[in-house]
Amino acid sequence: MPPSPDSPQSSKHFSMIRGFHLADFFTLGNAACGVAAVLFAMLYIDSKAAAHFFSSAAMMAAAFVFDVLDGHIARWRRQHSTLGRELDSLADILSFGIAPAALGFAAGLRGGWDWLALIYFVCCGVSRLARFNITAESLSAGADKVAYFEGTPIPTSIFLTAVLALAAWKERLDDNLYWGVWTAGPWELHPLALLFVLSGTLMISKTLRIPKI
Template identity: 35%
Template sequence: MNRRLQRGVIIVPNALTLANLFFGVWAIVSASRGQFITAAWLVVIASVADLLDGRVARVTRTGSRFGAELDSLVDAISFGVAPSLIVYHLFLADGTWSWIASFFYVTSAVIRLARFNIEQAGQAKVAFHGLPSPAAGTTLATFYPFSQTEFFQTYLSGWPWPVLMTALMVILGMLMMSHVLYPVMPKFGFRTARGIATLVGLVLVAAAALTIPALFFFPACLAYVSYGVLKAFALGFFERLPDRDMLLDTDVPDEADEEQRDLDYEELAPPRRLWRPYGPRRRKPDARPERRNVVEGSE
């Protein structure tokens, strides 16, 4: 691979991350203008770009610490700020303190992304610790297109959606900060029957997302969110908590002070050097000449 082609490959993951940022900012602008359907689909497109940038980086082996940090900052905008503003302009703009729900959601997304960088970034993931921010953001953003469908208008329009969406925003924020395990995208291929079945399922999901997006995304995202919660309670939530949280200090101040008082300082003294890396020390010659008991001129 020549140098020019290699540089182009390195740029691709970060270009997808910046595309994620572009669509996220566009969604914020659209929501502020009252174009909620446009804003919703822009968040969905941003989630696709977020999915692709990580996979391209892994396939091409061009991942970097810079790319990971950039991805987290962009996700905080596209899946934290943008969805919360959509819900705010839809349901919370008239309240005096209702914006605090949006603030809580954005704060949860930022904390979740920061913890992801510490715990799971750069590692092979079997499951996500906490609800991924793209899933939470897509859940909030796609509600409005779903609310415009005939099914919603016929069967669900009488529900208290302002209260429900505010509660959903808070619940999603709590799930992002939790240790509830959520599945990653399954592996697919043609080598095994399981891989083929997974590929067929992904094709069907993609077909539904493209043909009936308004009816598909919000219920599908709710199903994903509910799956992690139900599985956590079914298998025992507290038994699956990690031994310690990477965000917390491992030492308690009081215990550390007690250990310091009980230390045996003789044990802390450095051991005496029993050998020298540069060989034995050479004796310096004496500056004064040795006296000899010989008389000059005698034999």
Template identity: 45%
Template structure:
């Protein structure tokens, strides 16, 4: 009987077994309140993408404007998560990475998809939109890699940004929303889908005279919408190391 009894030391060793499965929802339990606010930013970015695709499928600008509004909502969550973290005096490497991923979704990918939805669909347009997305990704990666070495104030807050912060792409979204509101992009003759081929309706809606600013031909067969260059400017400013923006 005595030889079959489990010793206390054995119980302790078993409880500290490195191969033991983690408890359920252990990752979610480790989230701080600010992390859940950051997730709200990511949700806004995801919804913006879905509503933009829904707008193209249904040819309904109501879905497009909903997609536009999701981006400033993401900015609001992005502002709040930092304030909540300072209020709760809680910050972590997980929160920092989560914030960057949410920002990339809401302010990197979503504005590019909205540009595509508004008619920037030529091959050179796609090159510039891809450049813009890559700049946003590189800017966030650089910030995460260098934030620990950047100068801070007495509260431990970084004093300035290198390059424009990625939420400034809200300006681009505002330009697109203004254009759609004033009939500068979408001009569907028939709101219902016309079965004349998979791209017939879209070529009708995004002809040069309908897309704001028209289009120019740089090479035979390679056209460009000049307004898409605002994405190139925004991306270049984000990755600039000489441009320093004071952090408010």
């Protein structure tokens, strides 16, 4: 039975929502788009309907817009919090880590080496976000935002989504994926999966420094 509006449990729930800033709701929009992207990718595997594939890619593009807006809104309103930072990281791993990997799998990256490439990519994204969270204060040096990123930001994986969307538009999915398929040992590798390896590696680089705009 759900708690009544006057119960202590209900009060706690509303208290948490009241603790959200405007930017946090845009961050939740990012997360919602990421979940939708994964679900559309799953639908594509079952239906093979191009509309589902493009909808998945579109949800990641929408997540990117929400991600840009939440940062701008937080700085505009000067509302920064640990909760907001953690929300942002969790939303980003959904929309720019798990979702691109799911779309890649749906596109046909299903060989054994492809699996490892996709898993590596997501793990790099998780590691990159965790590192950013623990170093954000020292990197910002008292400013409103960090001056630069160590490694590429995880939203740059939108490039992978664009490549997959282009492949779908050109009808180059599944057995027709760009660059074909290689057999290495017991498993297959689609060279396209190496783009995920490259993206993940750039994310965890400590020597690559990118100014934050």
